[in-house]
Amino acid sequence: MEEYPEELRTPPVALACLVGCPDFHALITGHLHSQQPPINTIALPDFSKISVISKAAKENPATGLGKPVGGILKRDWLSKHRTRVPAVVAALFTSDHVSGNPAQWLQVCTDLENLKATIQGRNIKLLVVVVTQSSSKDDTSEDRMISLRKRAELDSKNLIIFVPDDPLELKQSLNRLGTACAELANTYYRDEGRRVKARLERKNFGSIELNIRYCFKVAVYAEFRRDWLEALKMYEEAYHALREVVGISTRLPPIQCLVEIKRIAEQLHFKMSTLLLHGGKVVEAITWFRRHINYYRRLNGAPEVIFLHWEWLSRQHLVFAQLLETCSATVQNVPTTVTVPADKLTEWELYPPYYYQLSAHYLKEKNSCLEFAISMSEDVGGIYGSVESVVASVYIGQFARLLEHEGTYTMQALTDDEYARYTLAEGKRFQDSFEIIALLKRSFEAYNNLKASRMASYCGVQMAREYFVMAEFSNAKQIFENIASLYRQEGWLTLLWEVLGYLRECSRGISSVKDFIEYSLEMAAMPITSNAVAPYFRDCGPAGPASLSQREKIHKEAFGVVTGESGTALSENNGLKVNGDCPLYLEIDLVSPLRVVLLASVAFHEQIVKPGARTMITISLQSQLPLNVEIDQLEVQFNQSECNFIITSDRKPHLAAISHVHPGRRVETAPTLELLTNKWLRLTYDVKPDQSGKLECIYVIARIGPNFTICCRAESPASMNDLPLWKFEDITETIPTKDPGLAFSGQKAIQVEESEPQVDLKLGPSGPALVGECFILPVTVASKGHAIHSGELKINLVDTKGGGLLSPREVEPFLADNLHVELVGISGQECADHSEANFDNIQKIQPSFGLISVPFLNVGDSWSCKLKIKWNRPKPIMVYVSLGYHPHSSESSSQKVHVHKSLQIEGKTAVTISHNYMLPFRRDSLLLSNFKANRDSDHTPTLPFNETSILIISVKNCSEVPLMLLSMSLEVEGDNSCTIQPQEEEFREPVLHVPEVVFRKVFAVIPKGNCSTLKMGTVSLKWQRDSGVGEDFHSCPTTSQVTKHRLSDVNVELPPLVVSLKCPPHAIVGNPFTYSVTIQNQTELLQEIKYSLDDSPSFVSSGPHNDMTFVLPKSEHVLSYMLVPLGLGSQQLPKVTVTSVRYNAGFQPSTTSSTVFIFPSKPRFQVSDVGETRPESITE
């Protein structure tokens, strides 16, 4: 696009001319140029210069009708209208002159007349500007102004008073001037356009050339007016008219005629594309472009200058791509504008890289044709001499010879022959390779941005080929390398073959032996099996056609280089040398394309092996190279280097190759180490790993000749990827090992077990632990076959459910004792032989982890320690104990041996304590709150004030071991508002408490204080494990534990009435006894009591039966009955019901309290004095 003249590339801008008063020209020019649309100006300082815009002497076109037209478009017509022919002339006069003395006025008039005469021929519009100072604005003579206007034949709006010295007025003046200029310019271009168009409409032109020219002119005038639609229409018309010229014009010799037509077509098309694209009509523009190319592509022109045609095509594409690029930057939504002919337009046609690529393609075509034409012309003879002084003629697309004849120049037409020589000479001057590369690079980048990697690759290939032709090997190599990876991945063999062929030559060009060999080997191992050289594969890069024979050739060449055998001139000349000074080392990893060259699959026959035991390993090698390869030496490397071994071929002793070898390495021999194409070479050997852990085969290194090494990373057959490229081939697949199972599951690594530990680790009995106590777990380490060096004992406590030792709710950091179970300590390190010499006392204890070092133990010794574990809550845990030690004293060489033991220990609550309250036997207090309590479910027990109540503490043994209870005490909180008996009791001898048994202890409680709520305090029970039961607990000191239980608060209340029954504990049949009910009124009120006695068949009774009585305040009333028992055994006493009228509360003695045992005769036993005995402990 840059080669087009400026006036063609940019939209035309109207032109105005300023004459006179040069001081203001800069100001006015600036203003006009900044207008929208802008106006360019020519500034003429005074009126004497006006001749520059006058019309050159030229014959009227009407008169020249009969004369043949010299060309279609004049070269300078457009620039003339943009730079030399103004649409408007603004004549500037000062007001002094206008209203000055007659001589000055006369001068003004003369200037004006001259100006008018000058511009008349061109119909240029006139504008008169009178410059006046703001102070003398009114001094200007009105008559003179009118006279001036009349002389200039102007409307009043085109006579402008220009006031430069007042900012406001200046602005107004400039605006007026600008508007007037724009209007007049518009009028001028419209008039000119109409004038030319009228000629078109009248068909008033002598030839088609003029038709085209007129259309072009109308279009340009329309562009001046920014009437884009009209411009586009007229350009299209001109373009169509041009086609009519094709083939019929005989004005010029045929070659030059076609050149001119194409040149004009190019220009018209350029204008159209620009207008369409800037109007956002991308699809139309592309459709037009396609039509343009399709039509003119056929017009090749004469064969000797066909390169001109290619050049032209290339330029079309380049310019269109540039236009598309610039406009797609402004018009963002290119793809969405695809509307109508969507099936005709394809994706890439919407984007510039498509055109860049084609442009490069045609440029390349041009290059080859040009070279051919030059070589032809050189055969014919020199092309020089006759091409001097050929210049572009006045018409676009034409050339002529400039002849100087006595100081004047004349143009002489050229013959086609001369023209062809001229273009050849011109063509020779330019080197297009860089241009082609630049175009392809743009296309390459743009395609990459569009994520069209394959298109980009094709551009890359073309670009790299150009670099290759120019012998810029490193550039070419870099591009080819990138592209090769795509072709490899997608398996496009022919394309890859071509690229690799170039890469090989590039490597040769830059003397890179390693690359050369790598590419050669890759090519040689490519899956190309056909041997038929297709005749159409001529243009296939430096490697020749892809065929089996070619592969073999490349193979031989590569191996010739690496073995140094072939003293071919080729390798000598290019520095491709492999010898002792520069050995070649290739590394093939899992993703290398060279896996096809050498693939090493290594499989151990077992998965686990004991240290020191032998295990089999199969090494399978495969190569896809077309010819057999003889390997001199194979080295197998493991991660444990002492297992490495070397395999040499039995066929020939390669002492030279073995010189690389580490002395002391195991050397095996194999009958042959020859690799056949696509055949596995399987070698099976045994290895003996000594160290435990993982033994992995890492590399298989093949040495061919003294200076060539291929280091191939070992692969497991189980996880081996397909071979690149070959995976698409329809060939039979073979498995790397004979055993198919091994081929599918074999691994290149094996697990070497630890040596068998010969140490016993014993954990003590796993009796259940009790919460609160320090549970002692003895751990014993006994050596049976190994001495223990620097042993370490690790202890881990783990929740059996897998979690930590905390429950999630309690993981608050501020809770210090939130651990359910903790390792408190490790004690009693008793070394059997007391040798503390090399015993580092490493001891680390954390709540759930402990680490302790074990002293040196000789074979047969033992050592033990005790773990102290404390349970804070009941929880089952696992104790993991692991012992790590070195069986030999030298730590570094030998490996650690580990012994693990674990034990599950249940942590249990030892005892649970509960309590309840009872009233004394046969004595009931009326507790009013109990009635209420029945309604709401508040179960706070209520005790009668100042009465004895019984507190029973029940202790249940929840554990599985018998316990000894030592003492129980009750600690009352606060003041002694109640009496408790006994306060504390040491049991006379520890009470044996076997599992699942409840132990009860009775306390008498007499509330004394007059507070309604009584804090009862805490029960403390001291207990310990029963050590008397023959378990092995003698070693652990039995410490007593205290379990506490807080008693709930009780209510205390003064009972208004207390009823007590009195009767003997037993009776004898037939003997009467007294049964009395005492009702005690503890209130200050008179209490009305109803009572009744039910009859009982077992007794004969006497006494008040059914009545009502009053009990005086603070006194008591006794209902006394005499009963004679009739039946035997346990008998229910007659039921007495007492009802307090005031409280509406009835009392019935409970069944147990109203039962008496009747003996048939007087029993023989003694009743001790009940009053003296303390409350007894009863064990159920």
Place this chain on the structure above:
Amino acid sequence: MIVCVAVVGHQNNPLYIQSFTEADDALKLHHIVHCSLDVVDERVNNPKKSGPTLNETFLGLLYPTENYKVYGYLTNTKVKFIMVTTDLDVRDADVRNFFRRFHAAYVDAVSNPFHVPGKKITSRTFAERVSTIVKSFGLNAAG
């Protein structure tokens, strides 16, 4: 005239590629076929542009290049067929017809129990059949 046909597999690898030209541009045709895969990808990934042709196997003109036109076809198993022709005015119906017959030949070839899916098609019968179809395409267009 059809100058090149190709069957392209899932990994965009050529399963079968054959050119029918006397000129020495087979390599170039391979390049063109390879490049056209970009267009196929583009069409398959942005199907909204070809709204009415949703679910259609025939992809239409992929792209015009210097002297060739490239047409594409995508089977339900995502195997791509590419055809390169030198004819400038090709009727869509002819191309569709060509691809239909080509597809049938392909189906027969891969139905061979000895054919491993995803591997290159080496069947000679298939090659002969394709060659017949290609030749008859020229005749139809002429007639």
